[in-house]
Amino acid sequence: MGRAMGLAGLLLGLVVVPAVLVSTSLRHGAPPTEAEPEPSGWELAADAVPEDSLWPLPQWVRTYPRQLQLAPSRFQLVHGAGSSAGPSCGLLQDAFRRYYEYMFGHSRRRTWGRRPLAARAEPELLQLQVVIEAGDPGCDRHPHLTSSEAYHLTVTEPVAILRASEVWGALRGLETFSQLVHEDDYGSFLVNESEINDFPRFAHRGVLLDTSRHYLPLKSILTNLDAMAFNKFNVLHWHIVDDQSFPYQSIYFPELSDKGAYSSNLIYTPTDVRLVIEYARLRGIRVIPEFDTPGHTQSWGKGQKDLLTPCYNRGQPTESFGPVNPVWNTTYDFMTKFFKEISSVFPDEFIHLGGDEVDFSCWKSNPEVKEFMKKQGFGIDYAKLESYYVQNILDIVSSYNKGQMVWQEVFDHKAQLKPDTVVQVWMANNYAGELSRVTRAGFTAVLSAPWYLDYISYGQDWKKYYSVEPLNFPGSEEQKKLLIGGEACLWGEFVDATNLTPRLWPRASAVAERLWSSSNVTNLQDAYKRLTNHRCRML
């Protein structure tokens, strides 16, 4: 049986429904917007140009009119001479097979043809050779913030060459190469001679998925990792647990998911988690888990007694609980053990610790907490209590050699952060100001505020995501360097596997290009053309 969330949930949903008031001249379906001179999709073919479907647009592209032909039965993706990676590089082997399938998958003639190649004007492209230049290609490693994703692609007869410092750049280059291969009217595979030099503008380009408000089956997560790779996203921010459900099956604390998941089959086992991490790794995507505390933890209390703060009403305990209890030692014992597990399960250098939207009312009602506030000399400033808690968690996580990401409130409430803590800016109101403050204080920042993709609206809202310029905030050059990227967030209140993919794509692609491509790539008409092609390709 489905669980309705009752009146409280209903009202929450109600509050955010805006009234839809539109003008008299509303056309059927279409909003009274600016005149759209977009080319209708069915006129594109005639003047198609090779760059017409590149997404995100590489930093430097030169294409030539001369076309090369590819025969699916003969074309190969191989390791080039001098590459530090070879057939033992599982990551590249897997990528070669995957990209071959993307390019020629729907083609029927993939085995040796019976008829010899008819005389054609175009010469044949036999191979794409991949050359990894760094001594350690990174085949068996996990990607990290400072990995090199740059690549250089030369497409010319008889072989094309893809050079990259590390395998991560090769993955990006393979995606681009696959976007250059197109079919002509006769079904022949062609690619224009070209040269591409590419690297990402920002190093942290992420998508946030929320598997607590609704459980997301594994297949759904994996499909979205594929889509992320098509768009050169490189971080999956896995907001895995929250108030509503705790699907993460913990090894040390199995009760957490036993009691906290929506139901016993709606969980992520250790095997599931490993699968996601490896699937992501093979696509050059980091998996940063978020275990959000001290707020957003209702579901933790089901399986872990005495973790959450008991709320009081007029001096009497109630049945309800609030955020994690910051005054008990057992809380920190628990967190120490819990984050030890998390640190070993998730290989990325960073863990996201949350820290957002802590509601102080329960703390304020609890006599032990009030007593503690007095003893610590925090007065009535509960932000200090929150910071006290957060600092302890930061210390715990640091001791496991993990870096920390936090939501902006942690910074705003003046907790003492480690120097390499990454602050995620999410509040829409004057986020430019927040970016200034965070970077001026010397912390690295990740931007999400303008990219809450769960906030759907009628029409082509991808344009507003595309038009964001992350560095448009007051600050010095050094400050701006501290903005390491951004994340498109798809919160799960109204999203599950039934609507996730169409809601996320291709809208998130707009964010992908903004984070990868050069800041002067802003033309909406050109973007529309390339994005519609990219969307058809993703289908």
Place this chain on the structure above:
Amino acid sequence: AENEPSWETPCTELLVYVSTPGCDGFPSLDSKESYKLSVSKGSMLLSAETIWGALRGLETFSQLVGRDENGTYYINETEIVDFPRFPHRGLLLDTSRHYLPLRAILETLDVMAYNKFNVFHWHIVDDPSFPYESSTFPELSRQGAFNAMTHVYTASDVRAVIEYARLRGIRVIAEFDTPGHTLSWGPGAPGLLTPCYMGKAPSGVYGPINPIVNSTYQFVASLFQEVSTVFPDFFLHLGGDEVDFTCWKSNPEIRAFMIEMGLGEDYKKLESFYIQRLLDIVSSLGKGCIVWQEVFDNDVKLRPDTIIHVWKENNMQYLNEMANVTRAGYRALLSAPWYLNRISYGQDWIEAYKVEPLHFEGSPEQKALVIGGEACMWGEYVDVTNLTPRLWPRGGAVAERLWSNETVRNVEDAYARLAEFRCTLLGRGVQAQPLYVGYCDHEFGGV
């Protein structure tokens, strides 16, 4: 546990009793959809006046069957007397802005039946594409479809839709919208559309159907002759919305015509001139007409049995329009507050649910002229990749508003039932999106 169910002897059959014969006919506006359902120890009986009522009753029966933790199927003793509040409860799909594969249409018909919708308003062609394969004018789709080989509805597709719908008690009302919304008709019917002028010379761009040439009316008569035969429902939807007069105004021949006919500068009169002739043609073919509200608003001379489709939404102005239309004696259909293509963040189904179609000043006789309404899923931003989650369960809010009693308005209760129904839809293989946080026992497997 308290309230231990007392298991009675297992029920082995649901008896279905239909009093009026007729399994091979088509549902119509006048079809009776009432039924009675009686489940008691020893007998389960579904009785209805017509087969259409039996279909509605079967759906309800299927919603009463539950399954306990042991997996046992059960049903409570029940007495139900049911009938729809409004006889016309429709859903509009737009297959011109994006082609919808046959399977998507058929699946939508299934879910419509689960929701007791009984009209499929097929907005089949429009400006962007003409997917309808006409036997009289094959060039229309050959030149006007997105891809004439793949993005078309063949005669057999259309028959399949009509029959699939009939078996579910759903009428198929085709809309061939004219004189505006016809750009895709142009390539396959040279001379049909008005050539727009830039000064003295044609600009190369075309506008609405050309109302001043006889060939237009010959074409229209032939096309609707075919359409009338292909679509068995008594009603056809003739569109008539959003006619942009700029092109007509730019054309010197049309301007000359206006003067000749004494229409002055009032192009609404020219629009009326066209529509009146169209309505006559369609009536003479033995069909009834439904038109968008502009046709009424622009004072076109209408036959009294024309149905006016109210769609313009501006701060609840639609209720005034409903009052005006019914006061003038015409039957009305409401869509204005039910444009499901206009998505927004949050639980927007609630707004759709709270609509009260009869909340306007008018006599009971007037209000009786409101025959129902339609949820619309315009296709500008919708194709098969997002149709089903966008349509369901939000469409369910409209379904209940049109079927159930006026007093059934409690949002909290509706939420509970609709959330449960959504899980039922998932169980039936429908990719319906969630209303809010939570889960279903059987989650969707993932795309």
